[in-house]
Structures are given as structure tokens and as C-alpha cells.
Amino acid sequence: MTESLSRRHFLSAAGAGAASVWIPRSTEVKGFTAAEMREQASGGRLAAGVSMWELDTPCLCVDLDALEGNLDRMQTTVARNGIASRPHAKTHKCPAIARMQLATGSVGICTAKISEAEVMFEHGIEQILMTTVNVTPPKIRRAMQLRKRCAGFIQAVDTAANARELSEAAKEAGVVADIVVDIDPGGHRTGITAGAPALELAKLVDTLPGLELKGMLCYDGGAQHVSGFAARKERALGSLEAAVGTKVQMERSGLDTGIFSGGGTGTYNIDHETPGLTDVQVGSYVFMDAQYLGIGGEENPEVYTDFQPALTVMTTVLNAQYEGRATTDAGAKANTINRPWPIVKGETGMSYTSGSDEFGSIRYEDNASRTYNVGDKLEVIVSHCDPVVNLYDQLYGIRGDTVEVVWPVAGRGKSI
Amino acid sequence: MTESLSRRHFLSAAGAGAASVWIPRSTEVKGFTAAEMREQASGGRLAAGVSMWELDTPCLCVDLDALEGNLDRMQTTVARNGIASRPHAKTHKCPAIARMQLATGSVGICTAKISEAEVMFEHGIEQILMTTVNVTPPKIRRAMQLRKRCAGFIQAVDTAANARELSEAAKEAGVVADIVVDIDPGGHRTGITAGAPALELAKLVDTLPGLELKGMLCYDGGAQHVSGFAARKERALGSLEAAVGTKVQMERSGLDTGIFSGGGTGTYNIDHETPGLTDVQVGSYVFMDAQYLGIGGEENPEVYTDFQPALTVMTTVLNAQYEGRATTDAGAKANTINRPWPIVKGETGMSYTSGSDEFGSIRYEDNASRTYNVGDKLEVIVSHCDPVVNLYDQLYGIRGDTVEVVWPVAGRGKSI
Numbered sequence: 002m003t004e005s006l007s008r009r010h011f012l013s014a015a016g017a018g019a020a021s022v023w024i025p026r027s028t029e030v031k032g033f034t035a036a037e038m039r040e041q042a043s044g045g046r047l048a049a050g051v052s053m054w055e056l057d058t059p060c061l062c063v064d065l066d067a068l069e070g071n072l073d074r075m076q077t078t079v080a081r082n083g084i085a086s087r088p089h090a091k092t093h094k095c096p097a098i099a100r101m102q103l104a105t106g107s108v109g110i111c112t113a114k115i116s117e118a119e120v121m122f123e124h125g126i127e128q129i130l131m132t133t134v135n136v137t138p139p140k141i142r143r144a145m146q147l148r149k150r151c152a153g154f155i156q157a158v159d160t161a162a163n164a165r166e167l168s169e170a171a172k173e174a175g176v177v178a179d180i181v182v183d184i185d186p187g188g189h190r191t192g193i194t195a196g197a198p199a200l201e202l203a204k205l206v207d208t209l210p211g212l213e214l215k216g217m218l219c220y221d222g223g224a225q226h227v228s229g230f231a232a233r234k235e236r237a238l239g240s241l242e243a244a245v246g247t248k249v250q251m252e253r254s255g256l257d258t259g260i261f262s263g264g265g266t267g268t269y270n271i272d273h274e275t276p277g278l279t280d281v282q283v284g285s286y287v288f289m290d291a292q293y294l295g296i297g298g299e300e301n302p303e304v305y306t307d308f309q310p311a312l313t314v315m316t317t318v319l320n321a322q323y324e325g326r327a328t329t330d331a332g333a334k335a336n337t338i339n340r341p342w343p344i345v346k347g348e349t350g351m352s353y354t355s356g357s358d359e360f361g362s363i364r365y366e367d368n369a370s371r372t373y374n375v376g377d378k379l380e381v382i383v384s385h386c387d388p389v390v391n392l393y394d395q396l397y398g399i400r401g402d403t404v405e406v407v408w409p410v411a412g413r414g415k416s417i
Numbered sequence: 418m419t420e421s422l423s424r425r426h427f428l429s430a431a432g433a434g435a436a437s438v439w440i441p442r443s444t445e446v447k448g449f450t451a452a453e454m455r456e457q458a459s460g461g462r463l464a465a466g467v468s469m470w471e472l473d474t475p476c477l478c479v480d481l482d483a484l485e486g487n488l489d490r491m492q493t494t495v496a497r498n499g500i501a502s503r504p505h506a507k508t509h510k511c512p513a514i515a516r517m518q519l520a521t522g523s524v525g526i527c528t529a530k531i532s533e534a535e536v537m538f539e540h541g542i543e544q545i546l547m548t549t550v551n552v553t554p555p556k557i558r559r560a561m562q563l564r565k566r567c568a569g570f571i572q573a574v575d576t577a578a579n580a581r582e583l584s585e586a587a588k589e590a591g592v593v594a595d596i597v598v599d600i601d602p603g604g605h606r607t608g609i610t611a612g613a614p615a616l617e618l619a620k621l622v623d624t625l626p627g628l629e630l631k632g633m634l635c636y637d638g639g640a641q642h643v644s645g646f647a648a649r650k651e652r653a654l655g656s657l658e659a660a661v662g663t664k665v666q667m668e669r670s671g672l673d674t675g676i677f678s679g680g681g682t683g684t685y686n687i688d689h690e691t692p693g694l695t696d697v698q699v700g701s702y703v704f705m706d707a708q709y710l711g712i713g714g715e716e717n718p719e720v721y722t723d724f725q726p727a728l729t730v731m732t733t734v735l736n737a738q739y740e741g742r743a744t745t746d747a748g749a750k751a752n753t754i755n756r757p758w759p760i761v762k763g764e765t766g767m768s769y770t771s772g773s774d775e776f777g778s779i780r781y782e783d784n785a786s787r788t789y790n791v792g793d794k795l796e797v798i799v800s801h802c803d804p805v806v807n808l809y810d811q812l813y814g815i816r817g818d819t820v821e822v823v824w825p826v827a828g829r830g831k832s833i
Binding site: 032034035091133136137138139143159162189190191193194222323326331334337357358360375385392393394414417 | 448449450451473474475476507529530549550552553554555556558559575576578579601605606607608609610638733734735736738739742744746747749750751753754755773774775776778791792801803804807808809810829830832833
């Protein structure tokens with residue numbers, strides 16, 4: 002079977018992680034609700050251990066050993082490569098994890114939304130680069146109010162009109178706003194065109210009274226999930242070439258290019274080869290997910306094993322009376338419908354789908370490593386971590402099979 | 418062009434609804450944050466009108482005229498057909514809308530989760546049928562505690578073992594729990610097999626202390642989205658045939674069949690032809706969505722026009738500097754990635770996708786009815802209402818273009 006192992010099997014095996022410990026299903030199991038777990042966790046940390054199998058489901062769990070290993074792997078790698086990490090908090094939306102990232106060497110965090118940035122600052126995070134432009138008057142005002150309280154808040158801009166609005170709002174708020182120019186890597190989703198347009202904008206920002214140019218940002222989201230290390234490297238380095246040229250032009254014009262932020266989890270060990278890039282906006286590496294497992298890595302072309310799958314949804318079997326299948330309580334509202342589908346952790350020969358809003362569906366293959374009874378609990382490795390995290394109010398930090406911490410997902414739903 | 422109108426065009430036109438009133442984009446626009454809107458809306462209702470175009474985005478809006486029309490259409494139809502409606506609150510998760518449904522004649526509501534049922538009861542809803550089985554000890558205890566306070570709470574069961582557990586828990590809690598037997602319509606997702614197995618279970622429930630049999634439930638989710646009225650009718654009536662036989666057997670055995678609940682938005686005007694069916698568990702009709710628009714109706718085979726699209730996500734254009742496209746602030750975290758993609762309300766010749774977590778993407782066709790500038794706001798008809806609602810903490814009720822109410826989505830995230 003060694004050579005004929007399917008990719009699916011590899012992916013399952015990659016998620017084996019902690020040994021599966023099954024709690025007996027009986028009325029002796031106390032079971033704790035989400036609210037009870039919050040009460041028990043004073044300041045986030047639980048005084049006494051609670052088995053993860055006592056949690057009510059669906060719930061979101063992170064394996065702390067895997068999470069810490071992922072933080073270490075990232076920080077060790079970027080430090081060795083002479084760049085920094087500025088992790089994207091849109092992935093975890095947890096101030097507690099942002100603090101861990103800063104404590105282990107990250108130079109700051111990124112956020113996608115002003116509401117996320119506000120939440121992170123309220124929870125003590127003071128180095129925040131917001132990667133999305135703010136274009137409406139209320140958001141611009143909020144951004145300047147945040148800047149007033151948070152000296153480390155950096156904003157993105159990609160049009161001259163917006164730069165002028167930010168400058169006016171900064172003056173009105175009595176602040177000087179730190180700005181990076183967002184440069185389009187070629188996908189035309191966000192940012193301004195590299196070369197002359199970006200250079201002109203950078204010069205404008207540099208001259209506007211309420212703004213202070215701090216550099217640039219160029220993020221190629223599409224590069225992150227390119228399958229195969231060589232193809233990913235070619236794409237990632239190629240799509241940032243024009244931005245590298247712009248940076249040189251900015252330097253010749255005497256503009257500040259102290260920040261040149263880009264890259265992500267898929268290219269974290271490639272991005273230092275982009276000349277002048279200062280930091281990677283890595284997000285998913287903390288948790289990993291089925292989407293990233295499938296892209297393959299430099300060492301393992303089949304599975305991206307650089308980081309360990311740490312994030313799971315725990316679910317309970319509701320129906321097991323039909324041949325070859327079981328129904329669980331974690332459907333689309335608990336898992337999203339991203340593909341590939343979630344992967345049952347530590348098991349092989351079964352698939353999991355979450356196409357129904359309220360129900361997950363397990364289908365057994367002939368070689369399924371086990372079957373389930375009503376009331377059994379299992380974990381699935383999430384398909385795509387960012388939108389799944391956004392469905393939950395709290396995240397359970399698990400060590401072995403014990404709940405160690407309960408973290409509020411303070412940025413959950415902060416899409417404004 | 419009359420005959421060559423594409424389905425896409427039909428779908429767009431179906432969403433035209435209220436005229437588009439564009440607020441000028443300028444710093445004179447005050448703009449209100451989500452928190453400010455909550456503050457202004459004492460008891461949900463706004464004292465003074467706020468233009469919907471002042472809302473910050475992304476945000477979730479419901480057109481109140483369309484919502485009220487949908488409630489009326491449903492209630493008029495089922496009443497004429499001699500059955501009742503028991504709308505599913507998993508769709509809207511809003512106690513305010515549940516109250517409107519009860520006030521206009523619905524016999525109760527359904528919920529998918531115990532946490533949803535608890536929230537609805539806390540907000541004054543007293544007739545609740547929970548359509549999913551509770552199989553874990555904590556959930557069973559919660560259900561019985563809810564039953565203790567809520568005389569109108571009805572629970573589902575689909576195995577003998579679970580019935581015995583419920584009976585024990587009911588005795589422990591000092592209540593008699595009202596029960597419906599959940600019968601599988603053939604999809605093998607939930608429920609017990611119709612015929613002898615279901616009959617045996619009904620008899621068991623009838624004899625167990627602590628439980629009181631109230632009837633049955635048989636919901637064929639797959640039937641709801643079958644395209645074409647005739648095909649949908651055949652599927653819906655066919656899949657419930659075995660349950661109808663079971664009901665007859667139950668009656669012969671002297672068992673209570675006062676409730677025979679099933680059906681949904683796609684089959685609301687078909688289900689009364691299932692002999693003995695008492696009520697439809699309709700959910701999506703209140704809001705409608707792009708998925709339901711595409712199934713076609715009895716009157717209009719192209720578009721399901723029985724109900725009006727009432728639910729939209731309002732979004733703001735962030736980037737408009739690239740030919741043929743624009744980027745908005747409502748991606749997957751604001752819209753999900755359900756298909757068909759959201760539909761731009763009131764416009765034609767453009768598509769909207771929300772495949773990126775943070776960004777929506779508009780692509781213009783040659784005949785696009787308009788293009789957008791940075792800062793422009795637009796509404797999109799949601800793809801699939803249930804999981805989209807589950808992303809938002811509040812829902813703005815709009816009359817014309819004025820915000821009339823701010824409803825908390827009290828059941829948001831209640832997936833446990």
C-alpha cells in the first residue's frame with residue numbers, strides 16, 4: 002500500500018496529531034456548555050483541567066502544541082531569512098493569539114477591517130497595519146480616532162483622492178497618519194498599479210500635511226494557494242517584481258520605504274527572495290487548514306507539512322442508523338462550504354461534507370478506520386480557517402485532550 | 418430582446434424592488450456605525466428616519482414591504498389550502514420576525530438547535546418545535562429545563578435509545594416532554610425509517626413515562642430546491658408517501674398524530690396535497706434568496722416569483738481603478754460562498770462574486786446598466802439566506818430607503 006496511498010489518505014494522516022481519546026457516552030458525562038466554559042475560565046485560563054470531550058458541540062478547538070510549533074517554525078524561518086513577520090489577525094481574530102505572535106518576535110499584526118483593528122487595540126495590541134483602504138467618511142473618521150490613541154496604527158491608500166481625504170481627516174483629528182501605498186500585484190483586486198501611478202501616489206502622500214509615508218504593501222493572495230513549491234515560487238516572485246521596481250524608484254526619490262510588506266503562509270519561505278521585502282503578512286500558518294495542506298511544500302510535494310493542522314471543529318454524531326454514513330451536528334453554519342471539505346482528524350477511509358446548513362455528513366469507504374455511534378464526538382480539520390473562525394464566539398485551547406484556555410474570538414463578525 | 422432575456426437578467430430584474438437612491442459620496446455624509454444605530458434604535462424602532470445609505474457596510478438589510486408581503490402570501494396560501502405554517506427560525510434567527518409570524522397566524526416556530534430555542538423563548542416565543550434530535554447529556558438536560566419553563570416546547574426523536582434517555586431526563590427534571598417522531602423522507606440524513614420502525618418508536622414514546630407523543634415530522638430538504646414546479650411536486654409528494662402510510666398506521670394504533678409537520682418554501686403550495694400534513698416548516702420565504710429565485714414557480718417557470726427578494730447585503734466599492742471591474746467590502750465573510758452568487762439589486766449586465774474572504778468582486782458585461790466609483794454603495798440579493806444571516810449581529814429593517822428598525826439577530830452563532 003505504500004506507493005498507492007491516496008492524497009486523501011496523506012491528508013488524513015497529516016492530521017493525526019494527538020491520539021484520539023473517546024469519552025464514554027453516558028449520562029455520567031457532565032458536559033459543559035459554552036457559557037459554563039467561559040465562567041470557568043477566569044481570565045481565559047482554566048484553573049482545573051476539563052476534558053475536551055466534555056465540550057458541547059459544534060465548537061472550535063486549537064491544539065496548543067501545534068499552534069506553538071507553528072509560531073516557532075514561522076519565526077525561526079523568517080528570522081533566518083532576514084525578514085520579519087507581521088501576521089494577519091483576520092485569520093484568528095483572537096487578541097490572545099496576536100499577543101503570542103508579538104511575544105515571539107512578530108513586528109506587529111495586520112487587520113483587514115477597521116473594526117478588527119479597533120478590537121485588537123482595545124485588547125492591548127499596539128502595532129497594527131490595516132491592509133484594506135478606508136473609503137467612507139465614517140470609517141476614515143474611525144481610523145483617525147484609532148490613530149489618535151494608537152501610535153503604531155498604519156493605514157493603506159491606493160488612490161490620490163483617498164489620500165487627500167485621509168489627509169483632511171487626519172488634520173481634523175489632530176494627528177499625522179502613517180501610510181503605506183497599496184500596490185496591485187497584478188490581480189486588479191486592490192491596490193494601485195506599480196510603477197509611475199504608485200510612485201506618483203507615494204510622492205503625493207509624502208507631501209500631504211496630515212500623512213506620513215512609511216512604505217508600501219503588495220499582497221498577492223492568489224500566489225498563496227498555487228500547488229507545488231516551484232510553481233508557487235515563480236508566481237510569488239514574478240507578481241512582486243513590478244513592486245520591487247517601484248520601491249527602487251521611491252528610494253531614488255528620497256521617499257520612505259521602511260515597510261515593504263507582502264507574502265503569506267504559502268510563500269513565507271520564498272518572500273525573502275523578493276528584494277527589499279521587509280515582512281510577511283502570514284495568517285493561516287497559526288492554524289493551517291485543508292486548503293493549505295493540499296498545496297504541497299518544498300520538502301513534501303504532496304502535503305504542505307511545514308505547519309501542523311491545529312484548528313478543528315468538534316462535532317457530535319446525531320444519526321448513525323443508515324448504512325455507510327452518519328450525520329453530525331456541524332454543517333455549513335459550523336464549517337462553511339469551502340473546499341476541500343473538512344478532514345476527519347486521525348481517521349482514514351471516510352469523507353466529511355458540510356453542504357447542509359445544520360448537518361455534517363460522514364460517508365464511510367470500505368476501508369474506513371472506524372464507524373460512529375449516535376453521541377460519539379469527533380474532530381474535523383477545518384477546510385479554510387479564516388471564515389470558519391469567523392463563525393465562533395470562543396476558541397478552546399487544548400493541550401493533549403485537556404482544555405487549557407478559553408479565548409474569546411473578539412474579532413468575530415467584525416466585517417465592517 | 419424580450420425573448421432572449423437571459424435567466425440572469427430575469428433574476429436581476431426580479432430583485433429590482435425599491436428604486437435605487439444613491440447618496441452623494443462626500444464628507445457631509447454623517448454615516449452611522451453599527452453601534453450608533455443600535456443606540457439610536459431604542460426598543461428596536463428608530464425615532465427619526467435614517468437613510469439606509471448612511472449605514473456603514475457591509476451590513477444586512479431587509480426590505481420591510483417585501484417581508485410583510487411574503488408573510489402575507491404564505492399565510493394566505495396555507496390558510497386557503499387548509500394547513501398551517503410553523504416557520505423555521507433557523508432562517509432569520511430574529512425574535513422580532515418570529516413574533517411577526519405568530520402575529521399573522523403561524524401556529525408556532527421551528528428551531529434547529531437547542532440554543533436557538535432557548536434564545537427564542539427568552540425573547541417571548543412560546544410555541545417552539547425543535548426539529549433536530551438532542552443526543553448529548555448536556556443538550557438533553559437543557560431541553561428539559563427549557564420544557565420546564567416553556568409549555569409549548571416540542572422535541573424530536575428518531576431512535577428508541579434516545580427516547581429512553583429523554584424519558585429519564587424528563588422524569589429527572591419533573592416534566593412531561595412533548596415529542597414528535599422524526600421520520601426520514603428517504604435522504605437518510607436524519608430521522609427513522611417510515612413504516613414499522615417509525616411506528617414502533619411512536620408506540621415506545623407513547624408508553625414511556627416522561628414523554629407525550631404529539632405526532633410526527635418528515636422534512637425533505639432536498640425537495641425544496643428541485644427546479645421546475647412539476648418535478649418539485651412529484652419529488653415532494655413522493656418522498657412523504659411512506660410517512661403518510663406511517664401516520665395511518667399510528668392512527669389505527671390509537672396514537673396521537675395531531676402534528677404532521679413537513680415541507681418548506683419550495684413546496685409550500687404543494688404540501689397540503691400530502692394527506693394529513695398539518696403544517697409547513699417554511700423558512701426562506703421571509704427573505705428569499707438567489708438559490709430560491711432559480712427554482713422557478715407554478716406561475717413563472719423561469720423565476721420563483723411567489724415571494725419577493727427582501728434580504729440584501731449592502732456593500733461599498735473600495736477599488737474602481739481597473740477596467741471592467743470593481744472591488745467591494747463584502748466578500749465571503751459577509752456573503753458566504755454559496756452559489757449562485759449574490760445578485761446586484763436593481764442592475765443588469767454585471768456579476769458579483771464573493772469568493773475572497775474580505776472582498777466582493779463586480780465584473781461588468783458590455784451591457785452593464787452602470788458602473789461604480791470608489792465609495793458608492795450597492796445592495797446584493799443574498800445567495801442563500803440562512804448562513805448569511807448567521808454572519809450578522811443585527812438586521813436593518815428598511816422602508817423605502819429609510820431605516821425603520823434595528824433587529825438583533827439574537828440567534829446568530831447559536832449552532833450548539
